[in-house]
Amino acid sequence: AQSVTQPDIHITVSEGASLELRCNYSYGATPYLFWYVQSPGQGLQLLLKYFSGDTLVQGIKGFEAEFKRSQSSFNLRKPSVHWSDAAEYFCAVDPGSQGNLIFGKGTKLSVKP
Amino acid sequence: DAGITQSPRHKVTETGTPVTLRCHQTENHRYMYWYRQDPGHGLRLIHYSYGVKDTDKGEVSDGYSVSRSKTEDFLLTLESATSSQTSVYFCAISESGMNSGANVLTFGAGSRLTVL
Numbered sequence: 001a002q003s004v005t006q007p008d009i010h011i012t013v014s015e016g017a018s019l020e021l022r023c024n025y026s027y028g029a030t031p032y033l034f035w036y037v038q039s040p041g042q043g044l045q046l047l048l049k050y051f052s053g054d055t056l057v058q059g060i061k062g063f064e065a066e067f068k069r070s071q072s073s074f075n076l077r078k079p080s081v082h083w084s085d086a087a088e089y090f091c092a093v094d095p096g097s098q099g100n101l102i103f104g105k106g107t108k109l110s111v112k113p
Numbered sequence: 114d115a116g117i118t119q120s121p122r123h124k125v126t127e128t129g130t131p132v133t134l135r136c137h138q139t140e141n142h143r144y145m146y147w148y149r150q151d152p153g154h155g156l157r158l159i160h161y162s163y164g165v166k167d168t169d170k171g172e173v174s175d176g177y178s179v180s181r182s183k184t185e186d187f188l189l190t191l192e193s194a195t196s197s198q199t200s201v202y203f204c205a206i207s208e209s210g211m212n213s214g215a216n217v218l219t220f221g222a223g224s225r226l227t228v229l
Binding site: 094103 | 117153154155156157158203205216217218219220221222223
């Protein structure tokens with residue numbers, strides 16, 4: 001069965017430090033990949049998506065993600081974290097013809113001043 | 114939230130009572146979804162709709178029903194609420210829908226339901 005794994009439940013980084021959030025998926029072909037962010041008490045907002053082409057995709061708020069087929073990964077990165085980035089981040093996979101968007105369980109990001 | 118309104122935003126109810134959550138969109142998108150979000154589980158799909166009167170079950174549909182009589186409204190009903198249905202419920206919409214490979218969802222702000 002398809003699945004999405006976000007190995008880190010909670011990460012704390014210092015403001016200004018770099019960030020990498022991990023996402024691994026289990027799927028036979030190349031799926032369509034997404035990262036969403038959820039601020040406290042809010043719905044989810046799309047950060048970026050990968051459908052095809054360049055494996056490094058840019059998103060909003062200075063985030064980027066890199067698709068690595070050999071590792072079945074789609075890790076989210078930001079070179080310098082701001083306090084406003086504190087939120088929960090969800091990786092999601094759309095297997096295409098298999099239907100149903102599949103979400104990981106999320107990684108909560110805390111930012112230290 | 115990009116033309117999506119969920120109501121009520123907060124509700125406390127008792128076990129065994131019926132509950133209806135409403136999702137209203139102004140985007141005229143064909144596809145609408147109901148998810149629930151629980152700690153440690155992420156988001157799980159309850160039901161979805163691919164048009165007026167066209168709905169289907171998701172991963173966790175037991176105990177829930179939906180209706181879509183107009184493009185803009187998608188209702189989620191708990192016929193007899195249980196404590197296990199205490200959750201945050203999110204509505205989402207998309208233009209392209211499932212099976213398209215480009216299912217970009219836009220989410221509402223959520224409805225927090227507590228069943229005592």
